[in-house]
Amino acid sequence: MSIVVVGNGMAGSRLVTELRARDRKVPITVFGAEPQRPYNRILLSNVLAGSARPDHIGLVDPAWYERQEVDVRAGVPVVSIDRRARLVSAADGSVTPYETLVLATGSTAFIPPIPVRHPDGGEASAVDGLPAGALAFRTLEDCQEIIEMARTVRRAVVVGGGLLGIEAARGLVGRGLEVTVLHLAGHLMERQLDPEGGRVLARTLARLGIGSRLNAAVCALGTVPGADGAPVVCGVELALPDGGREFVEADLVVLSCGVRPEVSLAREAGLAVGRGILVDDELRSVTDPDVRAIGECCEHRDEVYGLVAPAWQQAEVLADLLAGTEPAARFTGARQITRLKAASIELASMGETHHDDEAEGVEVLQFADSSRGTYKKVVIRDGRLVGAILLGDTSTAGTLTQLYDRAAALPSERLSLLFGGIGGAEPAGTPLRMPDAATVCHCNNVTKGRIRACWQEGARTAADVAERTRAGTGCGSCRSALEGIVSWLGEQESVDA
Numbered sequence: 001m002s003i004v005v006v007g008n009g010m011a012g013s014r015l016v017t018e019l020r021a022r023d024r025k026v027p028i029t030v031f032g033a034e035p036q037r038p039y040n041r042i043l044l045s046n047v048l049a050g051s052a053r054p055d056h057i058g059l060v061d062p063a064w065y066e067r068q069e070v071d072v073r074a075g076v077p078v079v080s081i082d083r084r085a086r087l088v089s090a091a092d093g094s095v096t097p098y099e100t101l102v103l104a105t106g107s108t109a110f111i112p113p114i115p116v117r118h119p120d121g122g123e124a125s126a127v128d129g130l131p132a133g134a135l136a137f138r139t140l141e142d143c144q145e146i147i148e149m150a151r152t153v154r155r156a157v158v159v160g161g162g163l164l165g166i167e168a169a170r171g172l173v174g175r176g177l178e179v180t181v182l183h184l185a186g187h188l189m190e191r192q193l194d195p196e197g198g199r200v201l202a203r204t205l206a207r208l209g210i211g212s213r214l215n216a217a218v219c220a221l222g223t224v225p226g227a228d229g230a231p232v233v234c235g236v237e238l239a240l241p242d243g244g245r246e247f248v249e250a251d252l253v254v255l256s257c258g259v260r261p262e263v264s265l266a267r268e269a270g271l272a273v274g275r276g277i278l279v280d281d282e283l284r285s286v287t288d289p290d291v292r293a294i295g296e297c298c299e300h301r302d303e304v305y306g307l308v309a310p311a312w313q314q315a316e317v318l319a320d321l322l323a324g325t326e327p328a329a330r331f332t333g334a335r336q337i338t339r340l341k342a343a344s345i346e347l348a349s350m351g352e353t354h355h356d357d358e359a360e361g362v363e364v365l366q367f368a369d370s371s372r373g374t375y376k377k378v379v380i381r382d383g384r385l386v387g388a389i390l391l392g393d394t395s396t397a398g399t400l401t402q403l404y405d406r407a408a409a410l411p412s413e414r415l416s417l418l419f420g421g422i423g424g425a426e427p428a429g430t431p432l433r434m435p436d437a438a439t440v441c442h443c444n445n446v447t448k449g450r451i452r453a454c455w456q457e458g459a460r461t462a463a464d465v466a467e468r469t470r471a472g473t474g475c476g477s478c479r480s481a482l483e484g485i486v487s488w489l490g491e492q493e494s495v496d497a
């Protein structure tokens with residue numbers, strides 16, 4: 001069997017390494033449109049914030065491909081698929097046969113179809129190309145361009161107050177820019193937060209020097225002539241609710257307006273596509289059994305995921321299926337837990353967060369102290385946690401995540417869900433009280449039990465455990481929990497001795 005993977009991002013690269021770990025021989029060719037080796041896209045926010053370096057976020061060492069006899073074509077996009085002949089054609093003119101084709105083409109940043117007003121009075125659509133100074137935030141190249149611009153400009157606007165927009169804004173204000181987030185919805189991060197949570201977040205941003213404007217409909221990009229005469233962005237035009245217009249000046253415009261699954265190849269090849277490429281529990285295209293799809297480009301049971309944990313779970317399931325190591329492996333869906341990666345803003349959100357305390361059939365606990373930037377909310381249905389927001393203080397995030405993940409029965413004493421530790425000798429999140437089944441690293445689906453097993457196999461540091469399990473190598477938010485567990489296991493060992 002020969003396998004061709006299209007897309008060498010977070011899902012594609014994980015599939016290739018997992019596949020090789022299970023099958024040393026199967027011929028694998030992987031095409032990646034981006035020129036560099038695969039990298040941890042999640043950490044671009046940290047690169048923008050200056051807390052990670054671009055050369056430290058690589059996922060697979062280029063030499064690994066050679067050692068493992070994987071044919072990697074970096075910087076070579078696939079341009080078409082001939083399903084009947086089972087061939088893929090790439091931009092370098094090559095034609096490669098496959099027996100199994102895996103599409104892992106991810107998403108592209110959504111650019112709203114707004115006009116770009118040129119200084120000479122002409123107009124073009126943003127979809128056909130952004131003027132200098134206006135950028136999306138999806139790739140390492142975008143990130144490096146934003147950092148380069150941030151060295152010389154003073155005012156930035158970020159269009160879009162979702163997770164990535166907030167992370168971008170935090171990174172830019174940390175680089176000394178005046179930053180305003182323009183958000184179309186009535187509150188920030190409306191997919192993860194309820195209106196109260198959004199209000200508290202806006203106050204937290206304001207304290208950090210980040211302005212935010214809500215119900216802000218950007219309707220055009222303004223430009224001035226640059227040094228070479230080509231248009232350079234000078235701000236954005238807002239359509240006001242009263243029908244008026246307002247111009248917000250900016251030297252840098254970061255567009256963070258969401259993503260769209262990259263399905264053009266699949267669609268042109270006649271595969272069934274909804275929002276993403278439609279796949280079953282074996283990640284198989286519903287149209288063609290020889291084609292699989294994983295990551296952000298696929299749609300599984302009506303869900304298109306925008307987080308890495310499901311993409312990596314799909315990669316593992318598919319590696320098991322293609323290598324034949326686990327023929328019964330299936331992807332049946334994943335829970336989504338979001339954590340913001342922005343200095344001085346602690347935020348975790350999961351599940352159904354929008355219910356208020358009048359909603360039928362749910363119990364809602366809430367605590368707000370907006371002057372200190374704290375907001376906590378827990379939503380319970382049938383005695384189980386179905387949603388939570390923790391803003392400003394995420395000390396109970398570990399416990400809530402476990403309860404949410406496992407749909408475990410909740411203690412009748414509810415306050416500890418918000419504040420932890422109450423009524424118990426141990427704080428709720430300590431390793432001692434964590435069951436072995438509790439997931440510690442969500443990106444890589446690593447449980448406390450697996451970490452304990454690593455310890456028993458001889459791992460003695462968090463880095464040893466990370467090497468064996470990959471725990472802590474996704475978004476990195478579990479690293480302190482991982483270190484806590486490893487040091488607790490060490491203490492246990494010395495007590496037992």
Ligand SMILES: Cc1cc2nc3c(=O)[nH]c(=O)nc-3n(C[C@H](O)[C@H](O)[C@H](O)COP(=O)(O)OP(=O)(O)OC[C@H]3O[C@@H](n4cnc5c(N)ncnc54)[C@H](O)[C@@H]3O)c2cc1C
Nearest residue numbers: 007009010011033041042077078105106295296306307308
């Ligand atoms: C700044 C930022 C921060 C994020 N933070 C988080 C976070 O905290 N937590 C989280 O879970 N997720 C986060 N995400 C989302 C996460 O990065 C994605 O869920 C993940 O990258 C999805 O992996 P993927 O392989 O499906 O797509 P991608 O990583 O986008 O990879 C797809 C690859 O396919 C390539 N490709 C596309 N078409 C072709 C073609 N025709 N031929 C060859 N190659 C092609 C693309 O160039 C790309 O390299 C973040 C994303 C960004 C941009």
